[in-house]
Every structure is written in C-alpha cells, then in structure tokens.
Amino acid sequence: MELRQLKYFLKAKELLNFTDAARALNISQSTLSQQIKQLEDELNVPLFNRIGKRITLTEAGDLFSNYASQSINKANEGLLLLQDLKNLNTGKITVGVIYSMRILFAKILIQFADQYPNIKIQVVFGTTKDLLEKLNLHQFDFILTFHEKPTNAQLKYQTLLKTNMVLVTGKRSPLAQKTNISLNEVAALPLALPFSGYSTIQFIEESFSQKSLIPNICMEINDIPTLFEIVKTGHWHTILSDTSVNDPDVVAIPIDGKNMRRTIMIISLREAYEKKAVKKFHEMLTKI
Template sequence: MELRQLKYFLKAKELSNFTEAAKILNISQSTLSQQIKQLEDELNVPLFNRIGKRITLTEAGEIFSDYALQSISRANEGVLVLRDLKNLNTGKITIGVIYSMRILFAKTLIAFAKQYPNIKIQVVFGTTKDLLEKLNLHQFDFIVSFHEETKEPHLKYHTLLKSNMVLVTSRKSSLAKKSSISLNEVATLPLALPFSGYSTIQFFVESFSEKNLSPNICMEINDIPTLFEIVKTGHWHTILSDTSVNDPEVVAIRIDGKNMKRNIMIISLKEAYEKKAVKKLCELLTNMHAKKY
C-alpha cells in the first residue's frame, strides 16, 4: 500500500468520477483505475461501486476512507516535522559530559539554547568510563570526555582541547604564589582527590607509579564542588583538570611534566546518523573552546 494510492483513492471519492479525478491528479484514467484496483486487491475488498462512468463508495470504502485520510494527514505532519527538524525548529539531543567540562560546557549550552530555543537538550554528567559505556548503548548522541587510550574503530573522535593537570590549593595557602610544582612535591602534600572511578585519579595514580611515588591521599570524593570546599580550608589540596577550576578562593598551579596534559574529545558512534542539531552544537563547542595544540 502506497501513499500515492491513498491520495488517488481519496480524490476519486471526493469527485465520484475516475475521469475527473485523473485530470486533477494529472495522470491518465487508466493509471488511476489500475492503482485503485491494486489497492482493492491488496485490501481484498472493493472500495467503489462502478456504475458506468459514475462511482460510489462501498461500505468498505466508507470505512477505509477515514483511515486513508488519517494516514495522509499523519504523513503530511511528518513532512512538516522533518522540515522543522532540518531547520532546527524541533528535535532533541542527549549528551554525556565529564565533570571537568561542566563549566565550559555550561557556557556552550547557554549559547546554543539561545540560538536554537526549540531544541530540547538533555545533559548527563559522569565519569569517562560511565559515559563511554552509555554511548556504546546508544544512549547519547555524543560525549565530551578525556581520552588517551587506543581509539576504538567503531567510534569517531574529534579533539576539542588539551587540558592541563593542575594542583588546586587554597588562595591562602603558602603554595598559592607558585607558578608550577613538581609531581615529587605534590606527592608529599595531603591530597583530597576525585573518587577512584574518575579518569583524573586513574591518570595520576599511573603518573605517580611511573616515578615510584606514593602520594598522600587522605580523601576520595565523588563531587567536585565538595572537593573545592575541602581545599578552601587550606589543609588539603586536590588535582584536577584546569577546565574545572573557576572558584575565586582557590588557585590552580601547573604540574611540571610533558605528560601533564590530557586530551578532551568529542566522541560519537561512527555509524550513527548525525542530527543537524548535534552538528551545530559540536561546531559551537569547537568554536568556543578549541585551543591550538
């Protein structure tokens, strides 16, 4: 059953004449008759009583006409929705973002929502591990995450920026005026770090191990704002990406070492259809935050 056949059927019903319907539809009468006959054969019931050149609907035709009209109307509505989707007047995108990018991403989100107010956006913050798992389950259109490991062949990667790893300390700390600090010195400090499920702490555990250092980890907390509150006391310090630091009461000190930079990437499924809204949001992210590296 094709929409074309439904349109032919409804026009014949409206005019009660195959010849007139064919003229309006700009097709031959034989084509119209053939298409309606195919529709009747598929439904296994006659839709018209044919009396000479005059036609009338059968009981089945009367019943079917309501459903045919609904089908055409729904299809037309679908065309309008797709047109709106293409023009970014409707749609929904779901994104996963690491906690370290919440500040920068919020700026992008505000700018995008102002530009495309009819697009519904769902943002989920999480760890790199959790976000990648959900992306592979098709729960996100894309994620913004750290990535240094071997690239998976089914994923598409776009480097957004390189983030410096920094020691975060209280502005009143004796360390606050330092422009940089060595990993050896960091290992001697009392540290409150992100929870072990976070990519950042895994990165530093490996970095400390490579130098045979045993850091003084006093606390592990799975909430960045709480870490800041702990650091503000001046008794503890933390290690984070510089993208997550914007509190005036703390200072970010660059950690020395060529490996103290991490890639933050936009990651998506290679085979997934890229919505126009997703493409626009990724472009906005890149334009607002990408750094030369």
Template structure:
C-alpha cells in the same frame, strides 16, 4: 500500500469519477485505475462499485476512507515535523559531559540555547567510564571527555581542546605562590582526589606508578564541588584539569612533566544518525 495510492483513492472518492480525478491529479486515467486496483487487491476487498463509467463507494470503501484520510494527515504532520527538525524548530539533544568541562561547556550551552530556543537540551555529568557506557547504549548524542586509551572502531573521535593538569590549592595555602610543582612534591602532599572512575584519578594513578611514587591520598570524593570546599580549608589539595577551575578562593599550580597535558574529545557513535542540531552544537564547541 503507498501514500500515493491513498491520495488517488481519496480523490476518486471525492469526485466519484476516475476521469475527473485523474485530471485533477495530473495523471492518466489508466494509471489511476491501475493504482486503485492494486490497492483493492492488497486489501482484498473492492473499494468502488463500477457501473459502466460511473463509480460508487462500497461499504468497505466508505469505512476505509476515514483511515486513509488519517494516514494522509499523519504523514503530512510527520513531514512538517521533519521540516521543523531540519530547520531547528524542534528536537532534543542529550549530552554526557565530564565535570572538567562544566565551565567551558556552560558558555557554549548558553549560546546554543539562545540561538535555538526550541531545541530541548539534556546534559548529564558523569565519569568517563559511565558516560561511554551510556553512549554505547545510545543514551547520548555525544559525550565530552578525556580519552587516552586506544580508539574503538565503532566510535568517532574529534579533538576539542587541550587541558593542563594542575594542583589545586587554597589561595591562603603556603603553596599558592609556587609557579610549578614536580610530581615528587605533589606525591608528598595530603591529597583529596576525585573518586575512582573519574579519568583524572586514573590518569594520575598511572603517572605516579610510572615514577614509582606513592601519593598521600587522604580522601576520595565523587563530587567535585565538595572537593573544592575541602581544598579551601588549606589542609588538603586536589588535582584537576585547569578547565574545571573557576573559584576565587583556590589557585591552580602547573605540574611539571611532558604528559601533564590532556585532550578533551567529542565522542559519538559512528552508526548513529547525526542530527542537524548536534552539528550546530559541534560548530559552537569548536569555534568558542
């Protein structure tokens, strides 16, 4: 059953004349008759009584016309909805973001929402592991995260920005005036680090291990704002990406080492349809 057949049927019902209906539809009468006959064969019931050159609607035709009209209306509504989606007048984007990206991403988010106020945006913060798992379950349009492991063939990877790993300490700390620290120095400090599952702690566990260092990890906390509050006491320090630092009471000290710079990626599923709204957000992310 095709929409054009329903349109042909409804026009013939309206005019009760195949010749006139064909003229209005700008098709031949034989085409109209053939399409309506195919529709009747598919439904296995006649829709019109044919009496010479006259036609009348059967009981089945009268009942079916209501549903045919609803189908046409719903299809038109769907077309208008898709046009709105294409023109960014409607739609929804769901994004997974690591905490380290909250500051730069917030700026882009405000800009996007200002330009496209009719697009609903859902942002979920989480660990790299959790975000990638949810992406694979099609729960996100894309995620923003660090990714140092081998690339998976079913995912798209687009480098977004590079970020330095830094020691975060209180502004009142004796370390605050340091211009740089070595990994050896960092390992000896009392550290409060993100909880297992955060890519930052996984990264530094590997880095410390490569240097045969045993860092003094006193706390693991799965909430970054709480980490900042701990650090502000001056008794503990943490390690984060420099993109996540935006607090006047702490300072970020670079850590020596060629591997202390990491890349944040835009990661999406290759097989997933890429919405126009998502493409526009990509553009803003890469130009900011």
C-alpha cells in the same frame, strides 16, 4: 499499499469520477484506474461500484476512506516534523559530560539554547567509564570526556581541546604564589582527590607510578565543589584539570612535565545518524 494510491482513492471518492480525479491529479485516467484496482486487489474488496461511467463508494470504500485520510494526514504531519528537525525548530539532544568539563560546557549550552530555543537538551554528568558504557547503549548522541588513545572502531573521536593538570590549593596557602610545581613536591602534600573510578584519579595514579612516587592521599571525594571547600581550608590540596577550576578562593598551579596534559574528545557512535542539531552543537564546541 502506497500513499500515492491512497491519495488517488481519496480524490476519486471526492469527485466520484475517475476522469475528473485523474485530471485534478495531473495523471492519466488509465493510471488512476490501474492504481485503484491494485489497491482493491491488495485489500481484497472493491472500494467503488462501477456503473457505466459513474462510480459510487461501496460500504467498504466509505469505511476505508476515514483510515486513508488519517494515513495521509499523519504522513503530512511527519513530513512537517522532519522539516522542523531540519530547520532546528524541534528535536532533542542527549549529551554525557565529565565533571571537569562542566564550566566550559555550561557556556556553550547557554549559547546553543539561546540560539535554538526549541531544541530540548538533556545533559548527564558522569565518569568517563559510565559515559562510555551508556554511549554504547545508545543513551547519548555524544559524550565529552578525557580520552588519549582512541581504540574502539565503533566509536568516532574528535579532539576538542588539550587541558593541563594542575595542583589546586587555597588562595591563602603558602603554595599559592608558586608558578609551577613538580610531581615530587605534589607527592609530599596531603591530597584530597577525585573518587576512584574517575578518569582523573586513574591518570594521577599512573603519573605518580611512572616516577615511582607514592602520593599522600588523605581523602577521595566524588564531588568537585566539595573538593574546593576542602582545599580552601589550606590543609589539603587536590589535582584537577585546569578546565575544572573557576572558584575565586582557590589557585591552580601547573604541574611540571609534558605528560601532564590531557585530551578532551567529542565521542559518538560511528554508525549512528548524526542529527543536524548535534552538528550545530559540535560546531559551537569546536570554537571553544
């Protein structure tokens, strides 16, 4: 059963004349008659009584016309919805974001929402591990996360930016005046670090291990604002990416070493359809 056949049937029902209906549809009468006959054969019931050159609806035709009309209307509504999607007048984006990107992401989110107010946006913050798992379950359109080595052939990777790992200390800390600091110096400090399972803590542990250093980790906390409150006391310090730091009462000190830079990527499923709204969001992100 095709929409075209339903349209032909409804026009014939309206005019009760195959010749007039064919003329209104700009097709030949034979084409109209053939398509309606095919529809009747598929439904296994006549829709019209054919009396000479006159036609009238059968009881089945009368009942079926309501559903045929609903089908055409629903198809038209679907077409309008797709046009709205194309024109970014409707739609939804679901994004997974690591905590370290929350400041930069919020700026882009505001810009996007201001420019495309009819697009609904759902944002979920999480660890790299959690976000990747949910992406593979098709729960996100894309995620923003640290990722240095693209390895999964089912995923599409786009480098967004490079970020430096920094020691975060209180503004009144004796260390606050330093312009840089070595990993050896950092290892001797009392540290409050992100919780195990975060990509950042794994990176930090590997960096210390490569230099055979054992850091003095006093606390592990899964909330960056709380880490800042701990750091402000001046008794503890933390290590984060510089994109995480926006508190006026803390200072970010670059950590020496070429390996103290990380890559933040836009990651999505390679075979998934990319919505136009997602493409626009990517464009804004890449202008950071």
